[in-house]
Amino acid sequence: MTAGEPRGLGSRVNGLLVAPGATGAESLLAYTAALTGTLVAVWQADGLPALAVVVIAVLAFDLFGGATVNATAAAKRRFHGPGRTRRHHLAFVALHGQPFLLALTVPGVGWGGAALVYGLALAGAVAALAVPADLRRPVAYAATVLAIAVSCAAMPVALAWFAPVLFVKLLLAHLLPE
Template sequence: MTITDRLIAPNATRSEAALCYSAAAVGAVTAGLLAKNSSVLVIVVVTLVGFDLFGGAVVNATASAKRWFHRPGRDARHHLAFVAIHVQPFLLALVVPGFGWWTAAAIYGFVLAAAVVVTSAPDALRTPIAFAATVFGVAITTHARGALVPALVRTRPADQTAPRPPAAGTGRAHDARVTDRARFPGSVRSLCHDDLHGSARVR
């Protein structure tokens, strides 16, 4: 089997392959840019996760992948095993400081539970149930992003250095801004705006 046969499906068309690889590349670049100021290990892991998740989402929607993964002899056990081996949340928890194991477990547990529900449902209801699960999954991962984004920001090398003294003329206004930021660290948007100075904003 070729690499495309393994990553997408046997007999995938050129258009399907181009679309899947393009989505995977965009995902890898986006994730890599998000983690660009982190350690090399974090950058590599986050980039690979982005490649797999973006590309995999498109692969699962192709006709060739549907034919391959639902070919004769495949049943719910195979589908659940496929979902279960995708342990990216735990990989992120392992290498990204601040991305907790409980967050990883919540994401992984929800996806696995959703897969059980979908594969157990009647054929006519599987698609709408899968879409419903996707909506709730987006809500959960959006909440988890609030843990991942600051975690990546906090792993910047600059965070490991001693703070610089305030520039002349900043005085108490600068100190008050730093104090307010420390007191209210939940504003990811302000952190990205103030600290990253116009870098790519996370979706």
């Protein structure tokens, strides 16, 4: 922590949820996207069991907010700073097992669809990380649009947002350093 940096609990929580050193504008954008995305997802989940709606709300907050956070300069410093390797980036993507949590808790989400969405995210990350730096951006975009096209039928209509937002968060916002 540097001199003059806020030291309160709120600052520490913000450092975890957004990124250390995030500006007020970056934090506001991240939380606005997270809350707005959560409201949209919960509205679309109308009629699902309460547990499913709670899981959807938590995942929506993470994904909508995370897609925004991962595009901030503060997150770029956190995830693309010295010592960060392709292995770190691939692990970050691999740890996003949310499709399986949906299969476990949301009626209509099958294990096959969850595996497809997860596998597409992981394959897209491997592809983007395997190419030279000057090709990473176009490969990440190609992987994202192809993954969205392939995964369209993998989730029920109430979760039509899930796979595209997951791919944007992981393949575009997280993997691309600039």
